[in-house]
Amino acid sequence: xxxxxxxxxxxxxxxxxxxxxxxxxxxxxxxxxxxxxxxxxxxxxxxxxxxxxxxxxxxxxxxxxxxxxxxxxxxxxxxxxxxxxxxxxxxxxxxxxxxxxxxxxxxxxxxxxxxxxxxxxxxxxxxxxxxxxxxxxxxxxxxxxxxxxxxxxxxxxxxxxxxxxxxxxxxxxxxxxxxxxxxxxxxxxxxxxxxxxxxxxxxxxxxxxxxxxxxxxxxxxxxxxxxxxxxxxxxxxxxxxxxxxxxxxxxxxxxxxxxxxxxxxxxxxxxxxxxxxxxxxxxxxxxxxxxxxxxx
Amino acid sequence: xxxxxxxxxxxxxxxxxxxxxxxxxxxxxxxxxxxxxxxxxxxxxxxxxxxxxxxxxxxxxxxxxxxxxxxxxxxxxxxxxxxxxxxxxxxxxxxxxxxxxxxxxxxxxxxxxxxxxxxxxxxxxxxxxxxxxxxxxxxxxxxxxxxxxxxxxxxxxxxxxxxxxxxxxxxxxxxxxxxxxxxxxxxxxxxxxxxxxxxxxxxxxxxxxxxxxxxxxxxxxxxxxxxxxxxxxxxxxxxxxxxxxxxxxxxxxxxxxxxxxxxxxxxxxxxxxxxxxxxxxxxxxxxxxxxxxxxxxxxxxxxxxx
Numbered sequence: 001x002x003x004x005x006x007x008x009x010x011x012x013x014x015x016x017x018x019x020x021x022x023x024x025x026x027x028x029x030x031x032x033x034x035x036x037x038x039x040x041x042x043x044x045x046x047x048x049x050x051x052x053x054x055x056x057x058x059x060x061x062x063x064x065x066x067x068x069x070x071x072x073x074x075x076x077x078x079x080x081x082x083x084x085x086x087x088x089x090x091x092x093x094x095x096x097x098x099x100x101x102x103x104x105x106x107x108x109x110x111x112x113x114x115x116x117x118x119x120x121x122x123x124x125x126x127x128x129x130x131x132x133x134x135x136x137x138x139x140x141x142x143x144x145x146x147x148x149x150x151x152x153x154x155x156x157x158x159x160x161x162x163x164x165x166x167x168x169x170x171x172x173x174x175x176x177x178x179x180x181x182x183x184x185x186x187x188x189x190x191x192x193x194x195x196x197x198x199x200x201x202x203x204x205x206x207x208x209x210x211x212x213x214x215x216x217x218x219x220x221x222x223x224x225x226x227x228x229x230x231x232x233x234x235x236x237x238x239x240x241x242x243x244x245x246x247x248x249x250x251x252x253x254x255x256x257x258x259x260x261x262x263x264x265x266x267x268x269x270x271x272x273x274x275x276x277x278x279x280x281x282x283x284x285x286x287x288x289x290x291x292x293x294x295x296x
Numbered sequence: 297x298x299x300x301x302x303x304x305x306x307x308x309x310x311x312x313x314x315x316x317x318x319x320x321x322x323x324x325x326x327x328x329x330x331x332x333x334x335x336x337x338x339x340x341x342x343x344x345x346x347x348x349x350x351x352x353x354x355x356x357x358x359x360x361x362x363x364x365x366x367x368x369x370x371x372x373x374x375x376x377x378x379x380x381x382x383x384x385x386x387x388x389x390x391x392x393x394x395x396x397x398x399x400x401x402x403x404x405x406x407x408x409x410x411x412x413x414x415x416x417x418x419x420x421x422x423x424x425x426x427x428x429x430x431x432x433x434x435x436x437x438x439x440x441x442x443x444x445x446x447x448x449x450x451x452x453x454x455x456x457x458x459x460x461x462x463x464x465x466x467x468x469x470x471x472x473x474x475x476x477x478x479x480x481x482x483x484x485x486x487x488x489x490x491x492x493x494x495x496x497x498x499x500x501x502x503x504x505x506x507x508x509x510x511x512x513x514x515x516x517x518x519x520x521x522x523x524x525x526x527x528x529x530x531x532x533x534x535x536x537x538x539x540x541x542x543x544x545x546x547x548x549x550x551x552x553x554x555x556x557x558x559x560x561x562x563x564x565x566x567x568x569x570x571x572x573x574x575x576x577x578x579x580x581x582x583x584x585x586x587x588x589x590x591x592x593x594x595x596x597x598x599x600x601x602x
Contacts, residue, residue, distance in 0.1 A: 034433075137314040140582045142540030145558075145574060149318065152562060152570050153325045229439055236441040237547040237559050252442060256548075259449045266449070270442030277437035285433070 028290040029283075038282025045276045048095035056089035060246040069262050079264035081254060083244070090246035091268050097247050098276065101162050102228040106220055108166025109227075113173020114209070114216065120174065121181025122204050132178070135171040143168040144230065151239050158247065161231050161240040168230075169223055176219055180212040187211075218288045225280035232273050248273050300593050308586055313365075315578045319571050320364050324357070326567065333567050335377065373575065374568035378561075383572035386557065391576070394546065394553035398538045400473045405480035405538070406531055410520075412481070413488025413527075417496060418515040428485060435482030440541060444475040444548035461550040468551070476545045480534045487530045491523035532588040536581050 029035045048055070057077070058064075064076075064084040072079045078087035116135070120128035138146060143165075150164035184190065185208065193203050234240040235249030243250060248269040255265035326333055331347050348354050352363050367373070373383035416428035451471060452460045459468045495501065496519050504514045543555035550556065554573050561569035 034430075137311070137318065140311055140315050141318070141574075141578050142536050142581055144540040144543050145577050145581075148543070148558060148562065148570075149322050149574060152322055152567070152574075156562065225437065229437075232439060233441055233544045236439075237544060238563055239559065249439075249441070252439075252445060256445055256448075259445065260453055263449070266442070266445050270439060270445065273439045273442060274434075274437055277439075278433060281433055281437050 025287070025290055029286050032286050032289075034282050035286030038279045038284075038286060041275055041279025042283055045095050045099065045272075045279065048092055049099040050096075052092035052095050056086075056092045058086035058089040060085065060089040060093040061244045062086070069258065071262075072264055078268045079262065081251070081262070081265050082258055083254075085244070085246075087251075087264060087268055090251060091248070091272050093246040094248040094251065094269065094272060095276070097158070097241065097245065098228050098232060098273070101158065101165075101231045102224050104162040105166040105169065105227040105231065106224050108163065109169035109173045109223070110216065110220060112166075112170045114177050114212075116170070116174040117177025118181055118204050118209060118212070121178035122185055122208055123200065128178075131174065135174050138168075138171045141168075144233070147230065147234060148239070151234070156239045156242070158235070158241040158245065161234050164234070165227050165230050169227065172223070173216075173219060176215055177212055180215045181208055184208050184211045214291050218284065218291060221280060221284035221287055225277040225284070228273065228280070229277055301590050304586060304590050304593070308582070311582050312579060315582060316365055316368060316575065317361065319575045319578070320361050322574070323567055323571055333565075334374065368575065373572035376569045377566045378564055378569070383568050386569060387554065387572055387576050390553050390557055393551060394539075394542055394555065397469060397472055397476060397542050397546070397551070397553065398535070400469060401476035401480065401538050401542075402531065402535060404473055404477040405484055405534065406527075408477065408481035409484025409531075410488050410524075410527060413485040414492060414515065414520060416485065416489040417492035418511070418519075425489075428489065432482040432485045435478045435485075438478065440475050440479065441544055441548050443478060444471070444545060447471045447475060448549070463549075463551070468549075472545050472549045472551055475548065476538060476541050479541070480531075480538055483534060484527060484531060488523065488527050491526045492519055495519045495522045529592060532592070535584055535588070539577065539581060539584075 029039065057075075062085070064070075064080060064086070066084075067076060067080045068084045069082055070076055070080045076086050076088065078091060080086055081090075116131045120131040141149065146168040147161070147164035150167055151160050154160040154163065190203060190207050193207055198206075231240060232247070232249030232252075235247050236253045238253060241247030241250045243254070251269040252266060255262070255269070258265055323333060331344050331351065331353060334351055334353075335347055352360055355363070371384050373387070375381070376383050376386050379386060412428045412431070416425045419425070448460065448471065452458045458471050459465070492515070496515070501514060501519055504518050505511070509518075542553065543558060545551075546553040546555035547559055554577060557569060558573045558577075561567075561573065
């Protein structure tokens with residue numbers, strides 16, 4: 001899956017050279033109805049993540065013994081689960097968990113992937129060779145399996161999942177950034193900087209890095225959705241968040257035992273995951289098409 | 297041609313070595329006493345020293361790795377802590393179910409994806425294209441574990457069309473297949489749509505249309521044939537994703553397979569089982585990708601150069 005994203009994002013490097021003004025990108029986004037829907041969904045979930053605890057009618061971990069498996073009602077709009085937790089409050093609290101897990105994972109992948117990609121692409125040589133061979137080995141494991149290797153070593157848990165999903169995405173970032181760097185490296189302005197006597201480090205940071213930002217931005221938007229999906233999936237199979245943490249994947253894990261009695265336990269957390277990922281994908285697709293002239 | 301295939305095949309041994317090194321190192325990075333890790337809480341006879349010697353843990357690490365590699369090559373992947381059976385036998389029992397699920401999902405994804413993509417590219421009504429593209433975004437964003445739960449609820453529990461859980465018969469494979477196939481179908485529908493719309497703009501299509509051929513014939517015979525190579529290439533890339541996705545889908549449906557072994561082994565700290573299953577998964581993945589690589593080289597000569 002990431003490979004697809006990566007291949008698509010590589011195309012965006014042509015746009016890096018054009019470096020479109022931010023305002024133009026925003027205007028172009030606003031003209032696309034689906035991108036607007038995406039932006040709206042992402043903004044809504046970001047607000048939920050920021051203000052969820054104040055919006056929630058109940059404490060997400062409080063147990064209401066008098067209302068176990070209660071169907072949706074005015075006091076529990078999304079019903080309650082088998083333990084007696086308020087599902088709405090847990091869905092709201094889950095936004096912060098899912099978004100931060102996704103952001104940390106993507107942050108890890110971006111940081112290391114950019115570092116490795118720039119070094120491998122700009123310096124090349126034996127260091128670059130070693131980096132790319134290590135990435136090849138990592139790509140020999142499907143991303144969930146790579147995450148499972150990390151979880152085996154560190155033990156199940158939410159923190160582990162962030163690290164695991166982040167590490168699993170590093171090869172895709174490294175390859176994308178390296179490919180972008182390889183094209184940027186041949187540009188005249190890099191040649192000019194080198195002729196002026198700028199050091200490799202300065203050229204990498206000031207000239208190369210700045211011009212590979214566009215493919216990175218596109219990759220981040222799209223892989224954030226993917227990271228949220230994978231993390232929730234790992235929590236669903238019991239390798240991530242542990243109860244009573246209000247995490248969407250873990251809530252669905254709980255819900256599968258009560259599908260017949262309590263549909264609300266499965267419907268709301270699942271819909272939350274899907275909506276946030278739909279939002280990120282719509283926004284990412286919009287960005288990609290605007291920033292990447294080869295698609296139009 | 298031959299050198300291309302050979303060059304690719306030469307890549308296989310170092311990859312397999314690296315993969316085995318990762319699974320070997322993984323176990324040694326787990327915190328705790330390796331004897332307990334490899335033999336469970338109670339080493340045989342309670343004699344830790346003997347167990348240490350039996351497992352070769354008193355040897356230096358490189359020697360241990362070579363021993364692990366030698367054993368693996370002879371099909372000895374250790375003994376499962378939970379069942380006491382050889383790991384390879386455990387995996388062998390479960391493996392066909394995983395392969396079956398992955399292959400049937402691949403087939404369904406190609407049928408659905410190519411069908412919908414063709415519809416989007418060929419039908420002139422704009423809403424058809426919009427609908428297919430929207431469906432594909434939804435398919436890409438749908439958590440498979442949620443989709444699986446909804447399908448179980450609707451088709452197994454309410455309508456009772458399919459058995460509920462832990463079933464590897466043909467009926468029991470239908471819902472997991474649909475669940476696993478949808479995201480891949482979403483990707484393939486886009487690729488088909490993009491490829492086909494490009495082909496449909498070419499001169500020979502206009503010629504075919506000018507000859508008075510029915511549009512259906514032009515699209516299905518003349519255009520699709522040329523778009524299909526790209527679609528199959530992407531389908532091949534999806535195979536690894538499906539293999540990985542089976543880990544989650546098998547657990548949603550409690551379907552006995554490699555994915556359920558891995559997860560239950562992690563939760564039960566059965567390290568030999570984890571190590572074996574991860575190794576088999578990775579070897580399979582590397583082998584399939586290599587096979588596809590070679591296959592594309594044969595089909596499409598342009599790839600051989602790069």
